[in-house]
Amino acid sequence: MTATVQQSQLECPEQLVRNIAQLVVKDDSPGNRLLHLVALCGVCKRWRQELCREVLLPVAFDGADNAGVPSRQATVTRFRKTDVAHKRATFLGASKLLTGYSDLTLSGEAVTDEVLLNISRTNGANLISVKLLGTTAVTDEGITALVSSAPLLKVFMLEDAGRGVAGTFVPAILQSCKQLESLHIEGAEGFAWQQLQQTGAWWQPLRAPAAAVDSQTAAAAATSGHAGASSSRQAPSQQQQQLAPVGSGPSSSSDGASVQQHALRQRRHLRISSDASDSLSDEDEGCFSDDGSLGAASDSTSISVPAAATAALAEQLQHSSLQEEAGGSRQAGLLLQQVQQPPHQQQQEAAAEPQQLVVPQQRRSLLCHTALRRLHVRFAAVDSLVPLLERCPGLTELQLDGPALNIQAAAAACPNVKRLAFLVGSPVELDAALFYLNGMSCLRGLELEVKGMMLSTEQLRVIGMLPLRELSLDSNAYRQQPSMPRPQFSHLDNEGVKGLVDSICSRMRSDMMPLKLSLCGATALKQEAVSALLRLPMLTAIDTGGCIKLTPMDRMRLVAKVKAGQGMMDNRAGGGGSSSALASLRVAHAHAL
Numbered sequence: 293m294t295a296t297v298q299q300s301q302l303e304c305p306e307q308l309v310r311n312i313a314q315l316v317v318k319d320d321s322p323g324n325r326l327l328h329l330v331a332l333c334g335v336c337k338r339w340r341q342e343l344c345r346e347v348l349l350p351v352a353f354d355g356a357d358n359a360g361v362p363s364r365q366a367t368v369t370r371f372r373k374t375d376v377a378h379k380r381a382t383f384l385g386a387s388k389l390l391t392g393y394s395d396l397t398l399s400g401e402a403v404t405d406e407v408l409l410n411i412s413r414t415n416g417a418n419l420i421s422v423k424l425l426g427t428t429a430v431t432d433e434g435i436t437a438l439v440s441s442a443p444l445l446k447v448f449m450l451e452d453a454g455r456g457v458a459g460t461f462v463p464a465i466l467q468s469c470k471q472l473e474s475l476h477i478e479g480a481e482g483f484a485w486q487q488l489q490q491t492g493a494w495w496q497p498l499r500a501p502a503a504a505v506d507s508q509t510a511a512a513a514a515t516s517g518h519a520g521a522s523s524s525r526q527a528p529s530q531q532q533q534q535l536a537p538v539g540s541g542p543s544s545s546s547d548g549a550s551v552q553q554h555a556l557r558q559r560r561h562l563r564i565s566s567d568a569s570d571s572l573s574d575e576d577e578g579c580f581s582d583d584g585s586l587g588a589a590s591d592s593t594s595i596s597v598p599a600a601a602t603a604a605l606a607e608q609l610q611h612s613s614l615q616e617e618a619g620g621s622r623q624a625g626l627l628l629q630q631v632q633q634p635p636h637q638q639q640q641e642a643a644a645e646p647q648q649l650v651v652p653q654q655r656r657s658l659l660c661h662t663a664l665r666r667l668h669v670r671f672a673a674v675d676s677l678v679p680l681l682e683r684c685p686g687l688t689e690l691q692l693d694g695p696a697l698n699i700q701a702a703a704a705a706c707p708n709v710k711r712l713a714f715l716v717g718s719p720v721e722l723d724a725a726l727f728y729l730n731g732m733s734c735l736r737g738l739e740l741e742v743k744g745m746m747l748s749t750e751q752l753r754v755i756g757m758l759p760l761r762e763l764s765l766d767s768n769a770y771r772q773q774p775s776m777p778r779p780q781f782s783h784l785d786n787e788g789v790k791g792l793v794d795s796i797c798s799r800m801r802s803d804m805m806p807l808k809l810s811l812c813g814a815t816a817l818k819q820e821a822v823s824a825l826l827r828l829p830m831l832t833a834i835d836t837g838g839c840i841k842l843t844p845m846d847r848m849r850l851v852a853k854v855k856a857g858q859g860m861m862d863n864r865a866g867g868g869g870s871s872s873a874l875a876s877l878r879v880a881h882a883h884a885l
Contacts, residue, residue: 376401383407390415399425405434416441423447428454435461445469448476455482459672466661466683474666483672662686669693670715681705691739696724703731711737715768717744719751726754736761739810742783743768749791752784756795761805767813770838774812779840782816789814789821793828800829806861810835822846825853832857 379402387410390396396411396419408430419442424430430453439445439461448465450457457480465472477483660682666689669677677692678701687706692698693715702709709732716722722740729735738760740747747765755763767783789811796807807830811817817839825831831853836842 380404387411388414392418394418395421397423398427401428403427404429405431408434408438412438412441419445421447423449426452431456432458432460436464439465440468442469444471446471447474450477450480452479457482459483471663473663475664476668477672478670480672660685696721696728699725699728703728708734710734713739715741715743719745722751729758739764741766741768741771746783747788749788752788752792753795756792757799762808764810766810770813774837779815782814784811784814785816786818786820790824793824797827804829806830806832808833813838815840817841819846822849830857830860832861
């Protein structure tokens with residue numbers, strides 16, 4: 293029966309489909325026309341393709357531009373001007389007809405939780421991509437119902453959500469959508485990340501609080517004479533977490549000094565460790581990596597941190613050190629007993645209770661999402677993304693704003709991050725973020741969007757020492773309104789660009805690599821900055837949009853520099869062909885060559 297139906301669908305004449313589409317969009321009210329289009333598109337994939345070709349626009353479920361043909365713009369305008377109740381009734385009826393769709397785009401105030409519930413029942417199992425744009429009437433309950441019914445979901449985007457979305461759907465989407473690769477959240481001002489701590493044990497931090505660790509160790513020491521053996525039965529991740537505070541506690545014996553040195557080496561390897569962020573165990577990192585190898589931060593590269601970064605880090609570490617100092621000596625004693633214990637006794641007690649070694653590791657693997665590669669969280673009232681970053685060790689692209697604590701968590705828990713975009717508006721936050729960025733050994737692309745501040749020469753020197761292939765230092769004001777230059781403010785100056793170029797040239801003496809550079813919105817740059825940029829070893833692309841003080845001759849010199857860099861790339865690849873440098877040099881229309 294199924295084969296017969298498919299055969300009849302394949303033999304359906306194309307002209308018949310076109311005629312039906314013309315009748316649907318000919319004379320009808322906007323709401324009914326949308327319902328008819330959705331119903332016909334749900335017949336099969338071939339009908340969808342023919343209808344989209346007929347109406348000249350992709351049929352999307354937004355009820356605005358994509359609902360009709362350009363020749364009937366007046367009808368589309370009337371549908372926009374209808375009252376909210378009529379729009380919601382139309383969307384509610386259309387949501388019951390959605391079948392066979394894999395990509396879904398919902399936008400506008402007419403989208404409600406009931407619409408999402410209907411879609412989850414009729415088409416949730418087929419969804420691969422979901423985009424919610426400006427859905428101010430949607431709440432966490434509706435989004436949770438939709439993503440819970442979409443096990444094949446790979447892309448989820450939420451922009452300009454209303455106050456009813458507090459972010460409690462995030463654990464649900466990571467639990468239900470195991471194939472999710474991209475999570476995009478922007479403009480969700482109602483997010484309350486602290487409330488996620490109350491959604492269950494799933495969202496709790498992977499590392500136990502310091503007070504809980506101290507109480508557990510004290511109870512173990514009081515009830516058993518073999519406290520070292522009990523600590524050896526803990527999960528490997530817990531052993532690493534106990535090593536970090538050991539360095540803060542006093543130790544008088546030689547064994548205690550060796551344990552303290554080991555803890556200091558462990559802390560240096562992690563770059564920094566606090567209660568809010570901790571590294572994953574070796575076993576967990578091994579199963580989180582794509583190639584099965586252990587992902588860890590590299591210590592081969594070191595940079596000089598500005599004085600502001602040192603002061604900020606010292607103030608941040610002081611609080612955590614005081615908390616760890618109280619239990620440091622007791623934990624050091626337990627670790628010493630573990631080292632002095634005979635190996636055969638440890639093996640016997642471990643064999644007596646094997647489940648204690650297996651259960652914590654299984655729980656850790658169930659709590660983590662290994663498929664997520666891209667995370668975008670902007671303008672969402674984010675105070676801390678540490679619990680989320682700890683559960684996404686496979687991230688390769690990260691775009692966020694908020695405190696530098698998030699950069700610290702990404703450096704410790706996500707060793708495979710290759711591209712990072714960060715909105716910065718405070719010099720202290722930037723200094724701390726640059727310190728943590730040094731721990732990302734795989735980082736090759738950095739995008740800093742500067743808001744209301746000027747980058748100092750020392751900060752630019754530190755940025756130049758990072759092993760980057762793509763560097764973007766754009767102004768937030770230019771990103772918001774590219775056509776409106778602001779000559780009275782610039783986030784870069786000529787001396788800063790000179791320091792950046794000097795640092796890049798010093799780094800590329802040993803490792804030559806192509807560089808793509810963006811300096812949009814730097815209204816103070818002049819010929820001095822251009823002369824410095826011409827000293828870059830291999831510049832393959834540059835964006836100088838909004839640099840209003842650059843002359844046409846300066847831009848021609850940059851074009852020649854980019855062309856020379858692309859020629860070096862072609863010679864390395866063995867192509868020998870010429871490439872277009874003009875395509876890689878973006879300038880404002882007012883200053884076009």
